[in-house]
Amino acid sequence: MDKPLDQRRFIWSIDAADKLVHVNDDWLAFAQENSAPQLTASLVLNQPIWRFIQGEEASYLYQQIFRRVQVGVSPVTFPFRCDSPDCRRFMEMKLSLLPDGGIEFISHLLREEWRDPIDLLDASRDRSGEFITVCSWCKKIHMPERGWGEIEAAIAALDLFGHRPMPRLTHTICDSCRGALRLELPQKSDEKPNSD
Numbered sequence: 376m377d378k379p380l381d382q383r384r385f386i387w388s389i390d391a392a393d394k395l396v397h398v399n400d401d402w403l404a405f406a407q408e409n410s411a412p413q414l415t416a417s418l419v420l421n422q423p424i425w426r427f428i429q430g431e432e433a434s435y436l437y438q439q440i441f442r443r444v445q446v447g448v449s450p451v452t453f454p455f456r457c458d459s460p461d462c463r464r465f466m467e468m469k470l471s472l473l474p475d476g477g478i479e480f481i482s483h484l485l486r487e488e489w490r491d492p493i494d495l496l497d498a499s500r501d502r503s504g505e506f507i508t509v510c511s512w513c514k515k516i517h518m519p520e521r522g523w524g525e526i527e528a529a530i531a532a533l534d535l536f537g538h539r540p541m542p543r544l545t546h547t548i549c550d551s552c553r554g555a556l557r558l559e560l561p562q563k564s565d566e567k568p569n570s571d
Contacts, residue, residue: 381484389424391476393441396420409459410498430546433511436556444470444478453559454485456514458526460496463488463514493526494541501540507533509544512552523549 383401390396398416406414419427428434444451449472457464468482494500495507507529508517516529530536548556 378487378489380487383483385482386480388473388479389441389477391445393424394421395424395427396477428511430511430548432547432553436548436553440470440556441478444472445476447472451559453556455482455512457482458496458514460492460494461490463490490527493530495526495530495535495544497541502543503540505542506545507542508547510549510552511546512548512556515549517547517549523551 383405384399385402385405386397386399387395387402388397398419403414403416406412414427424437425434428437440451450469452467452469454465454467457466464487465485466482467485468480471479471481473479509515509526510517510523513523514526515523516526516533517523518529518532521532524532535541
């Protein structure tokens, strides 16, 4: 029997200096439920958001998105994935400019696909000194000489079945997501959003 779709809205905001100034109760509960109990309000508030975004390329892309929002391209909406070991989560995020120059983020689930748990995504597993690359947006894995693929295909291609310990994950943006995000955003910083 399918689980009902989680209807919560995960809301947080940053000030004009990119510091986290608000996280709602649903955001905090989601962190607790998903192997990030350290992400409490006392730990994250008044911290630069960059402490919590993994990967140089992801940070750079977020910086571009933030600057677009702050010059008036608001709101900006895009899809992303936030997977757990036993679920693919297809989500959407909306960024809106606040009166003080900060940005409000609202994300919610679009759909979920349940699966057998994937050890590679289990944060409690021991990790080796090896690294594999995951896209921060779509959660696909880079396979040398084969391109990007879903994690199940990557586990088979990279022979990670029963691997103990698991390799570490390092984050970047795949070409497909980079191109899609650039298409989603107006190309000129002075371009205003549609009023639709």
